[in-house]
Amino acid sequence: MIRQNDIRILSCDCITPFGDSSATCEALLEGRSxxxxxxxxxxxxxxxxxxxxxDEMHADLPPRWFKIVQKLLAPVCGPQWxxxxxxxxxxxxxxxxxxxxxxxxxxxxxxxxxxxxxxxVEQIRxxxxxxxxxSLCSHACVSAHIAISCASDALxxxxxxxxxxxYDFISPFVTGGFNALKILNGQxxxxxxxxxxxxxxxxxxxxxxxxxxxxxxxxxxxxxxWNEMFHYTANEPxxxxxxxxxxxxxxxxxxxxxxxxxHGTGTVEAGRIEAVTLAKLFPQAPxxxxxxxxxxxxxxxxxxxxxxxxRAMEQGRAPGTxxxxxxxxxxxxxxxxxxxxxxxxxLILSNAFGGAHAAMCVSND
Amino acid sequence: xxxxxxxxxxxxxxYQGEMPQELKQSLAEGLARGALRRFSDSGLHAHAxxxxxxxxxSELLVSASSFAESRSLEEYIDSFPSASPARFQRxxxxxxxxxxxxxxxAPLRRYIPLAGQEGLAxxxxxxxxxxxxxxxxxxxxxxxxxxxxxxxxxxETGYAFGLRLMKEPxxxxxxxxxxxxxxxxxxxxxxxxxxxxxxxxxxxTRSSYKASHPDMGSITLSWxxxx
Numbered sequence: 001m002i003r004q005n006d007i008r009i010l011s012c013d014c015i016t017p018f019g020d021s022s023a024t025c026e027a028l029l030e031g032r033s034x035x036x037x038x039x040x041x042x043x044x045x046x047x048x049x050x051x052x053x054x055d056e057m058h059a060d061l062p063p064r065w066f067k068i069v070q071k072l073l074a075p076v077c078g079p080q081w082x083x084x085x086x087x088x089x090x091x092x093x094x095x096x097x098x099x100x101x102x103x104x105x106x107x108x109x110x111x112x113x114x115x116x117x118x119x120x121v122e123q124i125r126x127x128x129x130x131x132x133x134x135s136l137c138s139h140a141c142v143s144a145h146i147a148i149s150c151a152s153d154a155l156x157x158x159x160x161x162x163x164x165x166x167y168d169f170i171s172p173f174v175t176g177g178f179n180a181l182k183i184l185n186g187q188x189x190x191x192x193x194x195x196x197x198x199x200x201x202x203x204x205x206x207x208x209x210x211x212x213x214x215x216x217x218x219x220x221x222x223x224x225x226w227n228e229m230f231h232y233t234a235n236e237p238x239x240x241x242x243x244x245x246x247x248x249x250x251x252x253x254x255x256x257x258x259x260x261x262x263h264g265t266g267t268v269e270a271g272r273i274e275a276v277t278l279a280k281l282f283p284q285a286p287x288x289x290x291x292x293x294x295x296x297x298x299x300x301x302x303x304x305x306x307x308x309x310x311r312a313m314e315q316g317r318a319p320g321t322x323x324x325x326x327x328x329x330x331x332x333x334x335x336x337x338x339x340x341x342x343x344x345x346x347l348i349l350s351n352a353f354g355g356a357h358a359a360m361c362v363s364n365d
Numbered sequence: 366x367x368x369x370x371x372x373x374x375x376x377x378x379x380y381q382g383e384m385p386q387e388l389k390q391s392l393a394e395g396l397a398r399g400a401l402r403r404f405s406d407s408g409l410h411a412h413a414x415x416x417x418x419x420x421x422x423s424e425l426l427v428s429a430s431s432f433a434e435s436r437s438l439e440e441y442i443d444s445f446p447s448a449s450p451a452r453f454q455r456x457x458x459x460x461x462x463x464x465x466x467x468x469x470x471a472p473l474r475r476y477i478p479l480a481g482q483e484g485l486a487x488x489x490x491x492x493x494x495x496x497x498x499x500x501x502x503x504x505x506x507x508x509x510x511x512x513x514x515x516x517x518x519x520x521e522t523g524y525a526f527g528l529r530l531m532k533e534p535x536x537x538x539x540x541x542x543x544x545x546x547x548x549x550x551x552x553x554x555x556x557x558x559x560x561x562x563x564x565x566x567x568x569x570t571r572s573s574y575k576a577s578h579p580d581m582g583s584i585t586l587s588w589x590x591x592x
Contacts, residue, residue, distance in 0.1 A: 085549060100438070101442055105442070105445060116518045117480040120482065133484075133581045134481070135479060137479060139478050153495040154491070157491075176453070177443060177454075182450075225474065225476070228472050229467050230467070244472070354422075354467065
């Protein structure tokens with residue numbers, strides 16, 4: 001779809017193990033990675049896998065993500081949110097599913113209030129003092145993009161402002177699943193690196209954005225989605241999904257003046273398809289990916305990486321593809337930080353199970 | 366207020382526990398032989414709804430469910446410490462629609478999977494109508510959980526519905542069966558129950574109703590010809 005209205009981002013921030021969006025952007029500009037090796041399910045004797053965590057996985061009350069999200073959302077707490085004309089959109093691929101896992105496997109019945117999506121969000125709603133107008137969007141790793149598109153629709157149909165929130169934290173539920181799919185192994189991720197095998201790292205974090213049709217701030221100029229439905233966990237191998245995603249918004253973009261924040265998890269096939277397709281469509285544009293430093297923050301990656309991209313544009317330098325190395329799939333992969341001054345906008349892409357793709361183009365005016 | 370016309374309805378009656386075999390067979394119509402065992406109950410719901418509503422790739426699909434893949438989630442959690450890749454993949458929230466679309470490589474331009482509980486019917490209808498798309502498919506429902514039901518983390522009732530919605534009935538379009546509307550205004554005389562299951566029960570019996578929540582606004586379902 002193509003949005004007909006520009007959407008203003010009045011404020012946007014994230015929290016990662018590095019800190020807020022400014023601290024995270026700074027860490028990435030310095031080439032630092034928070035990815036470390038942790039036991040797969042949190043027990044010492046298990047195989048090690050690359051994760052970017054705030055602290056080790058464990059059951060806690062409230063869950064260890066809760067206070068981190070609460071801290072992030074302090075600027076957007078209050079009863080003005082969650083009303084008919086100020087809707088809240090919360091996205092996640094996990095919500096509080098870690099609590100359901102711990103409840104079942106460790107008998108932690110105290111986890112129940114956080115164990116399903118709506119109860120998890122209800123705990124956030126109560127602590128933030130919001131009203132009840134909250135939509136929950138969950139579309140695996142494009143969840144945050146979907147929430148932003150729903151918020152955009154709400155604004156176009158009369159809402160004054162919309163708040164988008166996304167959070168994803170790591171638990172054995174997630175690490176066990178990605179390991180079973182054989183895409184989370186012992187290797188550290190090197191996004192877009194041309195090698196016989198690759199791996200992702202899983203990461204955690206949260207972000208929010210306040211959106212409106214009018215006001216001061218960066219602008220979401222275009223949004224698009226495409227769901228390939230070619231395979232449950234893989235993309236169509238010729239890259240048609242990326243091309244179909246961008247087809248409706250390409251006429252709106254100035255190809256010469258755009259930089260690309262790709263999905264780039266570190267898996268070989270998906271990275272190759274993405275890099276090659278984007279290099280064909282945007283031969284002049286530098287392509288960078290940050291999951292080698294942050295891990296893949298799952299359904300929240302679109303919003304977390306938007307917050308970092310905004311800080312990068314404010315200071316005029318974008319982080320490179322931290323933790324990767326040559327040879328890369330294409331010449332336009334930026335391994336080192338680069339100036340954003342020659343560019344007017346960034347195209348932010350995410351990719352999910354089912355060949356779900358999402359993109360948004362954001363300019364700094 | 367935003368209103369869309371309803372041009373087609375899909376609905377299955379509520380059931381509890383295991384899905385009745387007869388229902389399962391009827392929902393599975395059109396599936397390749399042997400494919401049924403790869404479907405969860407919610408996947409079958411989605412398959413039947415999208416087949417009945419003849420969903421096209423250019424049409425917006427909105428799906429709504431509080432618990433989504435309850436059984437796959439339960440089975441996946443119980444598969445630890447040897448986590449099952451198939452159950453993990455099926456436990457992901459939009460898996461039901463993927464089960465229905467992936468075997469036929471049937472893409473969708475725009476798909477919005479919603480979760481939630483309180484006022485989920487209002488959220489789902491508003492999401493569908495606020496999209497401003499010409500044609501929208503809205504589906505929803507629950508599959509029955511097992512151990513998750515006892516801790517209110519799964520649904521004890523299975524049900525499913527689907528609506529084909531159009532902004533304007535054109536000359537080549539089917540006749541309007543009724544209208545569905547969303548307004549930002551609260552109506553204190555309207556039904557307070559804006560749950561998805563209550564919405565389904567009204568839709569299943571083709572009853573007109575209005576549900577409202579002070580923070581979410583109101584939805585109205587009205588039928589042109591009651592059976």
